Amino acid sequence: MSHQDVVETVAAHDECPISSVDLTADSVSQSILSVSRPVPSQQSLGDCPISFVDLIPASVVQAMPSVSPQKSPELVPEVNSLSKPEMGEQKTLGPDMKATQVVFKAPTPDGYNWRKYGQKQVKSSESNRSYYRCTYISCHAKKKVERCDHSSRLVEIIYKGRHNHDPPRKVRSFKGRKLISSAESGGATATLDRSVQKPVKSDSFKLKKETRNVMPKQQLHNLNENVKFKAKEALGHETIEKQRKRERNVVFSITPIKTVKEPKVVVQAAGDLGISSDGYRSPVRKHVERASEDASTIIITYEGKHDHDMPVPKKRHGPPSITLAAHKQN
């Protein structure tokens, strides 16, 4: 699954053209899937085109650590009843081709089991927001799913917190929740940010108010911020709670660019699945690492070659980024 399934949750809608899809994921704690508004330029791919998929699939990787990139029937829940687009088709979307329409009825089939615990009408928009949390016993991963009020069109998915377990193998037979998958606390992803996990002392907090692994989000900013945050955390529960709230706002301001600045773990994970933050889905690897001598410098290495055209970046009309240009030189 991964990128595929996540994007599958995007429902194109005639009233609300989708011209770009952003999936920005923080491998450490959260990810965002947002369907942004049209980019007027690019080919008007019908009414609801998905012309660009910008994916930083860290959370996806986290979600499906041991699943092959290929679609796994086991991990495709009920949503099947609805016409399901093959993600591979995305790249073939032509000007005369609409993105397959998907009605988003269930939480994203991301391999995990989510329980809805709330729903809210979003005032600022015509959408309502559903709140889900992972059903796994000690997992505090959450996600918000925002969708168009009348059309049920998916507008945005925001993942918060990280799973501390593997995704259940058999979604459909997952009756005895919390039992399947011996959730190795901290599997593959844990090793990536051990320093971040350490400070999480949720056990000492009231379950309701615990921080739920908020710490990792700080990595979306910079290390200094992170340090500051850790220091504050030591002040106590309330401070953490405030911090948590503050971070929620951060979630909404995340941009792909920001993610690129983030620890290389994100990109490395993405590379394993052949998915990169630039929207490509072919088996091309993109290795990103911060220059040791200059933290503001990032070294990006591409392995392989994209076998398709470059997705149209939103709000970008110029030539491909320098990064991609470099890639073509290979």
Added chain:
DNA sequence: GTTGTTTGACCTACA
């Protein structure tokens, strides 16, 4: 009886 969803109420942050 168990598990998940719905939904109104409550709490908190923020302007």
Added chain:
DNA sequence: CTGTAGGTCAAACAA
């Protein structure tokens, strides 16, 4: 201080 909005809780309900 007050109103608003976002996030969560928990009782009621459904499957």
